[in-house]
Amino acid sequence: MATVREKGYSHWDGKLLERRFRWWPITRTGIQLAFKKKAFRFFFAMAFLPPFIALAGLYISERLEDFKALVRSNKALLSIDPNYFKGFLTNGSTLFSLILVLVFAAAGLIADDLRHNSLQLYFARPLGKTDYLAGKMAIVAFFVLILTALPYLVLVLFKLIFAGNLKFIAQYPWLPLSILGWSAVLTVFLAFYFMLLSATSRSTRYVSIIIFTTYIFSAALAGILKEIFKTPYMGLFSIPADLEQVGAFLFGSKLPMTVPAVWSFAVLAGICLLSVVVLNRKIRGVEVIK
Amino acid sequence: MSIEVKDLHFRYGKIVALDGVTVTLGEGAVGLLGPNGAGKSTLLRVLLGFLVPERGEGKVLDYDIRRDQAMIRRAVGYMPESDCFVSGMDAVTFTSYFGELSGMPRQEAMKRAHEVLFYVGLGESRYRLLDTYSAGMKQRLKLAQALVHDPKILFLDEPTSNLDPTGRTEVLELIRDISTHKSIQVLLSSHILDDIESLCETVVILKQGKIAAEGRMDDLRAIHYSLYELRIKGDGAALRRDLESGGSRVDEMEDGLYKVYMPEAGDRMDIFRAADRAGVQVRSFVKSQTSLEDLFAGVVGVD
Numbered sequence: 001m002a003t004v005r006e007k008g009y010s011h012w013d014g015k016l017l018e019r020r021f022r023w024w025p026i027t028r029t030g031i032q033l034a035f036k037k038k039a040f041r042f043f044f045a046m047a048f049l050p051p052f053i054a055l056a057g058l059y060i061s062e063r064l065e066d067f068k069a070l071v072r073s074n075k076a077l078l079s080i081d082p083n084y085f086k087g088f089l090t091n092g093s094t095l096f097s098l099i100l101v102l103v104f105a106a107a108g109l110i111a112d113d114l115r116h117n118s119l120q121l122y123f124a125r126p127l128g129k130t131d132y133l134a135g136k137m138a139i140v141a142f143f144v145l146i147l148t149a150l151p152y153l154v155l156v157l158f159k160l161i162f163a164g165n166l167k168f169i170a171q172y173p174w175l176p177l178s179i180l181g182w183s184a185v186l187t188v189f190l191a192f193y194f195m196l197l198s199a200t201s202r203s204t205r206y207v208s209i210i211i212f213t214t215y216i217f218s219a220a221l222a223g224i225l226k227e228i229f230k231t232p233y234m235g236l237f238s239i240p241a242d243l244e245q246v247g248a249f250l251f252g253s254k255l256p257m258t259v260p261a262v263w264s265f266a267v268l269a270g271i272c273l274l275s276v277v278v279l280n281r282k283i284r285g286v287e288v289i290k
Numbered sequence: 291m292s293i294e295v296k297d298l299h300f301r302y303g304k305i306v307a308l309d310g311v312t313v314t315l316g317e318g319a320v321g322l323l324g325p326n327g328a329g330k331s332t333l334l335r336v337l338l339g340f341l342v343p344e345r346g347e348g349k350v351l352d353y354d355i356r357r358d359q360a361m362i363r364r365a366v367g368y369m370p371e372s373d374c375f376v377s378g379m380d381a382v383t384f385t386s387y388f389g390e391l392s393g394m395p396r397q398e399a400m401k402r403a404h405e406v407l408f409y410v411g412l413g414e415s416r417y418r419l420l421d422t423y424s425a426g427m428k429q430r431l432k433l434a435q436a437l438v439h440d441p442k443i444l445f446l447d448e449p450t451s452n453l454d455p456t457g458r459t460e461v462l463e464l465i466r467d468i469s470t471h472k473s474i475q476v477l478l479s480s481h482i483l484d485d486i487e488s489l490c491e492t493v494v495i496l497k498q499g500k501i502a503a504e505g506r507m508d509d510l511r512a513i514h515y516s517l518y519e520l521r522i523k524g525d526g527a528a529l530r531r532d533l534e535s536g537g538s539r540v541d542e543m544e545d546g547l548y549k550v551y552m553p554e555a556g557d558r559m560d561i562f563r564a565a566d567r568a569g570v571q572v573r574s575f576v577k578s579q580t581s582l583e584d585l586f587a588g589v590v591g592v593d
Binding site: 008009010011012014016017018019022025026029033036037108112113115116117118120121122123124125126127 | 338340359360361363364366368370372373374375376377378379383387388390391392393394395396398402405406409435437439440467468471472
């Protein structure tokens with residue numbers, strides 16, 4: 001080991017800042033740490049595949065003459081309307097790829113801090129519990145928004161560029177709001193969902209398994225319950241189904257479940273509420289000084 | 291005065307953790323001693339503003355412990371006892387990260403992180419992943435993160451645990467340097483009495499949530515005991531019984547040395563009178579300094 005005091009101690013003559021967003025260093029560092037993981041980089045890149053396919057679809061829809069042979073039997077697929085965007089944004093595979101990305105970026109956000117006792121270091125700083133959680137949740141928000149709102153708003157722009165006029169936006173002026181609304185709902189839900197599960201264990205691996213299990217098996221459970229009780233309300237137990245229901249509502253499309261969308265909103269809000277309660281207990285439970 | 295608390299009371303449910311603690315601490319290194327459950331950690335928590343006391347008041351650097359918690363945490367550097375780090379980071383990122391969270395500008399925090407890592411002896415390994423650090427290196431890292439924002443007070447919780455003898459000596463030397471030459475006050479909580487004895491001029495001993503003893507080490511030694519070391523020929527047990535009946539404590543060492551802890555009101559001639567009564571010949575008699583261990587045992591009531 002190196003000798004102690006290779007250099008002498010000197011006082012720092014700067015002034016500590018009173019930051020408006022004290023959580024920002026947590027968010028920035030969390031994002032940087034995520035990009036250090038190879039697996040994350042791979043799945044993050046793969047998550048941009050649907051927007052690229054959507055972009056290709058937009059291009060083809062404006063150049064139908066050039067792609068006659070290709071779209072002869074699939075013309076309906078290339079009718080560009082809010083459903084086209086909803087199809088890409090809310091389908092199961094898009095949501096699953098999002099979950100996959102977030103597992104690598106966010107499963108350990110609290111679990112790692114619990115495992116390595118670093119909460120006490122955070123709270124020995126002028127940070128509150130809200131700052132800490134806001135910093136961690138903003139990491140999830142960053143990745144969700146960059147994979148949903150950003151590319152699909154850009155796609156709307158591309159649609160206008162390819163069309164060479166503003167007819168599309170004049171026809172569906174609320175579409176950007178739907179995209180933003182859906183992205184916001186997804187961001188808030190996934191942020192609370194990941195924080196909730198990340199705070200349940202000190203092992204990132206275990207948290208990752210729990211995330212997948214609850215996400216996938218909630219759908220399986222809903223299927224079983226639907227068969228037993230013969231009521232569509234049992235579908236509310238499925239997290240992916242609730243998300244798709246909310247997505248369809250926000251895009252003004254036909255609802256996939258024959259229950260009012262408000263119930264799906266309520267289920268998602270309930271999970272967020274549960275997260276608040278658990279986080280409040282877990283983060284308070286870990287004392288700053290042992 | 292940098293730390294001042296008055297009549298502090300705190301309880302965890304029914305368990306009384308602090309019971310009317312009143313203490314004033316000045317400059318330099320202060321040792322916080324006490325057996326498990328004495329209230330040391332609770333006192334630190336209250337000082338850092340994490341726990342709100344039931345009763346009483348306190349100030350750290352003139353910041354109120356109830357109202358100015360954020361200001362206290364800016365001014366205090368805290369080195370926890372347990373291993374703690376952020377997985378996936380190197381030492382420079384880690385140290386500058388916590389500097390930034392303390393309120394340092396990003397670039398300043400990075401520059402400062404390099405400086406303190408060199409200071410604690412991690413200069414060469416500052417770009418290594420923390421997950422690969424040894425226990426001793428993690429201990430130094432904790433000190434670095436506590437120092438990065440140049441605090442006015444350092445709270446050190448068992449700073450030499452997990453260290454080999456060489457590492458322990460080096461870290462103690464660092465703490466001594468910080469407290470004596472760098473105008474940073476150090477509040478050191480440790481079970482290793484030697485550490486406290488070698489670093490601190492002032493000591494606070496807690497027992498069951500109350501201050502059992504407090505003051506300058508020299509004064510405490512003088513107040514509580516007079517220690518005499520003697521070698522004898524004859525029936526040591528009889529001498530021992532006689533002295534203990536007079537209120538002294540007698541320890542017999544392995545090499546035959548007798549340590550007599552005499553109450554401050556006692557007269558050393560009583561030892562010779564007791565020896566006379568026991569028919570014991572005193573062959574060597576030295577007035578000695580009490581160690582902190584002796585003081586701790588006497589005040590807290592454990593050997």
